[in-house]
Amino acid sequence: MQESRFGLSSGRADVPDIRPCGDSGLLLEMGNAGDVLGAYSALAASVPPGVTDLVPAQCTILVTYDLHTTTADAVASWLRSTPPTASDAPDGSVVEIPVTYDGEDLAEVAAAAGTTVEEVVRLHSTAGYRAAFCGFAPGFAYLTGLPSQLHLPRRPTPRTRVPAGAVAIAGEYSAVYPGASPGGWHLLGTSTAAMWDLSRDPPGLVQPGDSVRFVVAR
Amino acid sequence: MIEVVHVAGLVTVQDSGRPGYGRWGVSPSGAADRSSHLLGARLVGNDGCAATLELTLGEVTLVAHERHIVAVTGAPAPITLDGAPMPSLRPLVLQPGHELRVGRATHGLRTYVSVAGGVDVPRILGSRSTDTLSGIGPPRPQVGDVLAVGAPTGRPVWDVDLPAEPHLGLAGSLAVRPGPRADWFEPQALRVLTGSDYEVTPDSNRVGARLHGPALVRRVSRELPPEGIVRGAVQVPAGGEPLVFLADHPVTGGYPVIGVLAPSDVDRLAQRRPGDVVRFRLVTGG
Numbered sequence: 001m002q003e004s005r006f007g008l009s010s011g012r013a014d015v016p017d018i019r020p021c022g023d024s025g026l027l028l029e030m031g032n033a034g035d036v037l038g039a040y041s042a043l044a045a046s047v048p049p050g051v052t053d054l055v056p057a058q059c060t061i062l063v064t065y066d067l068h069t070t071t072a073d074a075v076a077s078w079l080r081s082t083p084p085t086a087s088d089a090p091d092g093s094v095v096e097i098p099v100t101y102d103g104e105d106l107a108e109v110a111a112a113a114g115t116t117v118e119e120v121v122r123l124h125s126t127a128g129y130r131a132a133f134c135g136f137a138p139g140f141a142y143l144t145g146l147p148s149q150l151h152l153p154r155r156p157t158p159r160t161r162v163p164a165g166a167v168a169i170a171g172e173y174s175a176v177y178p179g180a181s182p183g184g185w186h187l188l189g190t191s192t193a194a195m196w197d198l199s200r201d202p203p204g205l206v207q208p209g210d211s212v213r214f215v216v217a218r
Numbered sequence: 219m220i221e222v223v224h225v226a227g228l229v230t231v232q233d234s235g236r237p238g239y240g241r242w243g244v245s246p247s248g249a250a251d252r253s254s255h256l257l258g259a260r261l262v263g264n265d266g267c268a269a270t271l272e273l274t275l276g277e278v279t280l281v282a283h284e285r286h287i288v289a290v291t292g293a294p295a296p297i298t299l300d301g302a303p304m305p306s307l308r309p310l311v312l313q314p315g316h317e318l319r320v321g322r323a324t325h326g327l328r329t330y331v332s333v334a335g336g337v338d339v340p341r342i343l344g345s346r347s348t349d350t351l352s353g354i355g356p357p358r359p360q361v362g363d364v365l366a367v368g369a370p371t372g373r374p375v376w377d378v379d380l381p382a383e384p385h386l387g388l389a390g391s392l393a394v395r396p397g398p399r400a401d402w403f404e405p406q407a408l409r410v411l412t413g414s415d416y417e418v419t420p421d422s423n424r425v426g427a428r429l430h431g432p433a434l435v436r437r438v439s440r441e442l443p444p445e446g447i448v449r450g451a452v453q454v455p456a457g458g459e460p461l462v463f464l465a466d467h468p469v470t471g472g473y474p475v476i477g478v479l480a481p482s483d484v485d486r487l488a489q490r491r492p493g494d495v496v497r498f499r500l501v502t503g504g
Contacts, residue, residue, distance in 0.1 A: 133241075134242050135470040139243060
């Protein structure tokens with residue numbers, strides 16, 4: 001049981017906890033990872049004055065607010081009284097990302113999944129994905145919907161440099177690296193899609209809640 | 219316009235940051251010591267949105283191309299105007315051709331140079347701040363750069379009588395509230411955090427102040443899925459020694475946050491140098 005300014009948590013997996021996060025933040029923890037998107041959609045559609053950001057993550061949504069405009073109690077009551085959007089009713093855009101399946105780790109992934117490279121490509125490029133949250137770097141969207149045969153732990157030793165546009169998988173997620181960076185994900189291919197472009201509004205190609213499909217580039 | 223004729227150490231352009239883009243993976247960034255940035259803005263008649271230069275144990279020499287009002291706040295540093303010593307914490311008039319030299323801070327860590335109208339580099343996502351973690355924002359000023367200055371929007375505060383160190387608070391303890399994962403630690407961990415000396419380590423930067431001191435022991439050992447973090451979050455990585463996130467913190471982190479500092483105390487921490495000892499005090503309730 002977690003004691004907080006907002007009372008005792010239920011300890012139940014199906015009821016979200018609200019955890020304090022300093023003078024101007026609350027962390028909403030969902031019982032199930034799958035509940036984050038529905039709650040995020042509903043909250044993003046009803047942001048009250050004074051709430052400055054919503055940061056969805058794997059099992060939580062961080063809510064930050066301006067103490068001069070609202071209070072922790074008002075924000076907590078908004079969080080409690082906002083029913084989540086049904087998770088089977090995506091309200092974001094649909095984004096198609098072209099992929100050339102030429103990744104360095106294709107053969108390793110196929111071996112780990114006990115299948116062929118062709119099957120890895122087929123599985124990855126026919127699944128329907130949704131962007132659950134962004135993190136790691138601006139425009140890096142964690143996409144859920146990866147077929148379970150392709151769920152693999154991260155590489156034991158991260159690469160010091162993964163190129164921009166790398167299409168990769170790790171755990172239950174797929175992603176496209178928006179810029180070159182170190183990374184421990186398995187590389188399946190490359191995309192020419194500009195995932196993060198500051199001259200665009202919004203700069204990110206994929207926002208939390210969006211549906212994503214990978215399309216084999218010809 | 220102001221020309222940069224000398225620069226040393228870490229000098230960046232900073233304003234009040236770009237809050238509100240965490241959902242895209244973008245950190246708030248902005249001045250590490252907000253209070254000092256805002257004081258400088260007030261002295262020269264700016265609002266907080268105007269950009270200042272943040273010197274982290276840095277030096278800068280600027281030559282005015284026009285008449286400008288400037289002020290130096292934050293960590294005390296030697297200031298000269300065409301060679302003559304000048305005070306900090308008050309507006310100074312730079313005539314065309316005048317050379318303003320701001321040296322390395324004598325104590326504290328971050329010095330702010332504000333100019334009436336603000337340093338006018340292009341805004342990115344609403345802010346002129348350089349985010350050292352993601353690389354978003356203007357490049358660091360270099361020798362030979364001529365920085366545009368915006369049109370002044372307010373009046374300088376000429377009539378000031380500020381104490382020499384009104385806000386750095388280099389001696390006091392820092393207020394910490396129990397954080398979102400305080401219950402992931404042994405019950406005595408918060409008492410260890412608030413009852414021990416922690417030393418700021420040399421690998422501290424605008425992302426976070428890393429601390430050396432007694433380890434904080436976890437009760438819940440399972441991995442924490444990455445979750446959103448705030449400026450001032452006291453995160454405890456695997457080794458058990460805490461770090462406190464500053465302006466350029468990552469948007470999410472995968473280690474539990476045991477406490478969160480009060481915003482004004484994040485400013486105070488941002489002025490502590492590597493080697494300085496910090497102490498925390500626990501604050502609970504409204």
